[in-house]
Amino acid sequence: MLKSQQPGQTEDLRRRPMVATLRLPRVLRTPKTIKVGSDFSGLDAGIIAMRRMGLPIQLKFCSDKAADCRKFIEHAHKPEVTFGDVLQRTPVEEEYVDAYLWTPPCQTFSTSGNNDGIYDGRGALISAGCKFIRRNRPRLAIMENVPGLVTKKHKRVLKGIIKSLKSLDYDVQTRILNSADYSVPQSRRRVFLVAIRNDSLRREFTWPEPTGSKTVDAILDPLTSSDKPGRLPKAPRSRQLVIDAYAKAHAAGIDPRTIPVLVDVDCSPRYAVHGVNMAKTITRTRGQAGGPWVSTRGRRTSTTELLKLQGINDGEVPWEEAGLTKCQVGMMVGNSMSVPVIGMVLAEALYAAGLTTSKSAFRV
Incomplete structure (x- = not known):
């Protein structure tokens, strides 16, 4: 007789309703410290942005094939591990992070570069991030590259990345953002990919709203006695490029001595480009050369100004x-993400992924 059964009573256990145990999905907690890793790190604009927001982060690893980049990373960011060539890194050396950023070499997908895509050795590096994600499943992953990745020639590469991440149960969003729309005095269009693991998705990810433009005159160093507005470069080709740019500015009613006209003085006349109170895209080679010519200073940008052109x-x-030398940091600036752009994307993405309890305010 069962203990709960009274004398004279019987119980048909077969007729007792079975109570099913409902297993609710595990709700992932917001970590006290966000574990972060980055590949192809360079200046590591993402880490700069996170620290500007005051987020509690633990930088687990960075990587860069360039020795000068690793030298800077170890001095400025102090990751637990710094890798060189990611293709030489073994799965055993990897570990889980909450947020993963990868910015593979862009020249091979750029219309300004060789445009060879995945057939260039550097182009194949874009898959390194996908492999890391497959093995380690971070809650959030962000990739940045040139808009050439969405052109007819290369869009299948981006589609392949998206398909791969979705098969791993990630919510994936992509969009081209221009730094000029996010308080950066540089026209710089880049494609961003944000992937959030579906079990971590607390709320819909939304792209940051444009914050407006910032002009070059707001970031220039104070005028010194060595500056001479309207001065021309000494090199003949550079000199002619500046003369031509100033002529176009005058024709538009702009005085280059009072309003900054930034001229690319390292290109051929065929690819001549200039911006009025706004820099055109700073590349690795242009950054190495010292940046554009500034009409209201009669010189190239200083290193401080070059950095501010990336926010x-x-x-x-x-x-x-x-x-580092000026040339070395200039190259790194040209390869970098604009800090305000990645900062605002991170603020939205970390919140959507439940890695922060509220949307962090990004200070431009």
Whole structure:
């Protein structure tokens, strides 16, 4: 007789209704410290942005094939591990992170570069991030590259990445953003991919709203006695490029001595380009050369100005303390993401992925 059964009573256990145990989905917690990793790190604009937001982060690893980049990373960001060539990194050396950023070389997908795509050795590096994600399943992954990735020639590469991530149960969003729309005095169009693991998706991811433009005259160093508005470069080809740009500015009613006209003085006349109170896209080679010619200063940009053309504030890139040359930091600036853009994308993505309890305010 069962203990709960009274004398004279019987119980047909077969007729007792079975109570099913309902297994609710596990709700992922917001971590006290966000574990972060990045590949093809360079200046690591994403880390600069996270620190500007005051987020509690633990930088698990960075990577860069360039020795000068690794030198800077270890001095400025102090990751737990710094890798060189990601293709030489073994799965055993990898570990889980909450947020993963990868910015593979863009020249091979750029119409300004060789445009060879995945057939260039650098183009194949774009798959390194997908492999890391497949093996380690971060809650959030963000990739940045040139808009050439969405052209007819290369769009199948981007489609392949999206398909791969969706098969791993990620929500994937892509969009082309222009730095000029996010308080950066540079016209710089880049495609961003945001992937959030579906079990981590707390709310719909939304792209940051444009914050408006910032002009070059707001970031220039104070005028010095060595500056001479309207001065021309000494090199003949550069000199002619500036003369032609100034002539076009005058024709539009703009005085280059009072309004900054930024001229690319390292291109051929066929590809001549200039911007009025706004820089055109800074590339690795243009950054290495010292940046564009500034009409209201009669010189190229200073290193401080070059950094500010990427939305990088004073003190955020201690390049001199790290032992870098102006050429080295210039190349890194040309390869970098614009800090305000990645910062605003991260603020939205981290919140959507449940890695922050509220949307962090990004200070431009």
